[in-house]
Amino acid sequence: MYLKETDVIEPPEGGWPNLSANLQSLSKTDEVISLLYHLPYIRKPSDDRDKAHGAPGCYLADWQKLGSSVSNGGTTREILKLVSEGSSIHEEMPPPHVISLTAGGRYNPVFLLDIKLGVVHWYECPSEIRYEPSREPIEDDPYDYAPEKEAEWRAEDSSRDLIIPRWRLYLSLRGSSLEAIPQTRFEGDGQVRFELELLSEIRNMKATIAHDKVYSLYSVFQAMGINLPSPDYGKDAVKVFEEATLAYIRSRQNLNVIAITLPPDPSSGSPSWVPDWLTPGRNGSALIWKITDFDAQYHSTTPILTDNTRGGKLGVMGKVIGKINKRIRCPLVLDQALSHIQAYQEVISACLDWRHSISSLTRYSPGKDPKLVGQALLRPYHANVPNSKLGTLYRWALHGDGTSPPEDETTLEAITEKRKLRENWVIFTLDTGYCGTAHHNCQAGDDIVLLKSLNPLVLRPQSKSHEFRIVAPAYCEGAMNGDMNSHNDELEEIILV
Structure with a gap:
């Protein structure tokens, strides 16, 4: 107009x-x-x-x-x-x-x-x-x-x-002035959230030359107090992204930036700890925990990188919570040929599988209700499962030992009326007795690891000892937001490649 x-x-x-x-x-x-x-x-x-x-x-x-x-x-x-x-x-x-x-x-x-x-x-x-x-x-x-x-x-x-994005809103209002960026401009963890939103959005910036996704924000990084190497278009873009990520980690002494997107495809040649800034998109529910769930600590006096941080590898300290021994995926009721009864039986089978698995876990008190994990099983069918038409089925899946599954028409309709389902999540159990949810890219044999200053990640072991590639962030019941405090003598070196 x-x-x-x-x-x-x-x-x-x-x-x-x-x-x-x-x-x-x-x-x-x-x-x-x-x-x-x-x-x-x-x-x-x-x-x-x-x-x-x-x-x-x-x-x-x-x-x-x-x-x-x-x-x-x-x-x-x-x-x-x-x-x-x-x-x-x-x-x-x-x-x-x-x-x-x-x-x-x-x-x-x-x-x-x-x-x-x-x-x-x-x-x-x-x-x-x-x-x-x-x-x-x-x-x-x-x-x-x-x-x-x-x-x-x-x-x-x-x-x-x-x-x-908040960062775009501030910069558009302030023009060329970067007064909005210093830490004192925000309350609480606002500065951390601002920076992570900015870094996450780099993937959606349009640039004729990939290097400019980072180079165009040099003045913003400087206003944050982060000094990057001088622009060099002779370098490969993957190297430019790696240097920017490492500079941010060293400046903030925090690993949040490595989990703001799913990792880049291995064929890109990029380390898995560098955000996937070349693939446009949104994180949606794929990352399990949102930016607001990141550890809000801004500066740390304790270095979090080890001497093995070099040559595209990131050496950090962490604790292996356990190895995935089973993954349960909510069935996708997409086959139009399936009757309501057949579709429902697939869902009931997944619920029984889940209930059998959770009853054998050793890390939770008897009767403990891991609501977030239980809800994740049925979440693809509704945003608020416990209070929806699926509430009866949800409660049966958690506590219905020895009883028949509910088979009322209301529950059947709730599952089959919308066949376009979100399929990003699976439930996993660990060999150490824990359980949780993660992106469906995870597989049996992957490790769930708690790194210093970060919530759990799914890591895939590589051929060399102590080396891993990041698969995705994870939610692990009992290990979120400091619930599992690790002493220094429990930590081991994890090398991310």
């Missing part, structure tokens, strides 16, 4: 005056208010009939103008939330880190910017766009991270999330 340059008003240096005081009643976070301070807006004409559209049939919110209306009594907080968030959502009280980018009448689209998650949520998105989007949407499960009421409107079939 065409928009006249004069229709856009830019913020003065330092941001829009009085905006914080005017919008105080909205109870938004300081980060949201800071963003609104620096946004450009579309000028509001004297005659609403001449008002410019931000998109077809869509009016964008002019928060500096709306804020003034609240302060001078021209409108109220309730009305402002109603016209910006819509009648269906504003009663559910979107969290303080969510702000609408639109404001208008009953039929005006509702675009909600989530500063914390780095996404734009399009409520009641038209089906033509929802099912054929021009950019890749997020395939997530709001029940994983949001309170029930919030998850309900996020998960509605008519809604859609689009990724707007």
